[in-house]
Amino acid sequence: MSTNLKVTLGVLAAALAVLIGIVVVNRDSTPTTVASEALVRPDSHRLSTAADGKTTVVEFLDFECESCLAAYPGVEKLRAEYGDRITYVVRYFPIASHPNAFNAAHAAEAAARQGKFEQMYKKLFDGQNAWGHNQQSQAAVFEGYARELGLDMATFKADVASADVDARVKADATDGESLGVQGTPTFFINGERYTGSPTYAGLKASIDTSLAS
Missing domain, CATH: 1.20.5 (Single alpha-helices involved in coiled-coils or other helix-helix interfaces)
Known part of the structure; x- marks a missing residue:
């Protein structure tokens, strides 16, 4: 050579x-974490708020999603168990192929404007087997939920149909897309995307690790 x-x-x-x-x-x-400004906005819906701000769980969900419904009991168990030890944030991510996903998100947002987001969130999931995956509009079902919650119905109907509520729901979905969310449910724990199975045990393990750190 x-x-x-x-x-x-x-x-x-x-x-x-x-x-x-x-x-x-x-x-x-x-980076292993995402930008917090896209993950949690000032107007994001918090089902609980931790005083120390140590652990924040964010769920992007679709009220008509069967996988979200499957995860729902575990999520509720976690929320009951941890209470205000964690901040739990819900973001809208309606899937276009679900015929009433946007209607349901609008109903939740309209209820939120009367201080009843969590109550509507529960009714939508508790009743999903009855109203979900129907091609016909389920607006009347959601109005029934609103009446059961004692909401002002004229205001509720106006909000559901408003451009402002539509923009609010779409803003959550846009944030989700910017964070790489492609399906629901998608969870983030302290800004890091949770990649395990969305079960009670799996989420609990990640939350416990966060609280212990």
């Missing part, structure tokens, strides 16, 4: 080593 060839191969090897090093550094420096 000539001297020039040895020198050339040496230079190429050094350049390759540098390139590999750059790739590794860039990969390792990729």
Whole structure:
């Protein structure tokens, strides 16, 4: 092997080593958490708020999503167990293929404007098996829930149909898309996307780790 060839191969090897090093550094420096401003907005719906702000769980959900309904009992068990030790935030992410997903989100947001978001959130999930996956509008069902909650019906109906409520729901979905949310339910715990199964045990383990850190 000539001297020039040895020198050339040496230079190429050094350049390759540098390139590999750059790739590794860039990969390792990729942030594991997402931007908090897109994750939790000032007007995001909090079902509980931790005084110490140590652990925040954010759920992007669709009220007509069967997987969200499957996760719901575990979520409620966690909320009852941890109470105000954690901040629990709900964000809208209605799926276009679900015929009443947007209607349900509008109903929840309209109820929120009368201080009854959590109550409507529960009614929508508790009744999903009855109203979900019907091609016909379920607006009358949601109005029935609103009456049961004692809401002002004229205001509720106006809010459900308003551009402001529509924009509010879409703003949550846009934030979700910017964070890489593609389906529901999607959870984030302290800004880090939860990638395990959305079960009580799985979420509890991640929450316990967060509280212990």
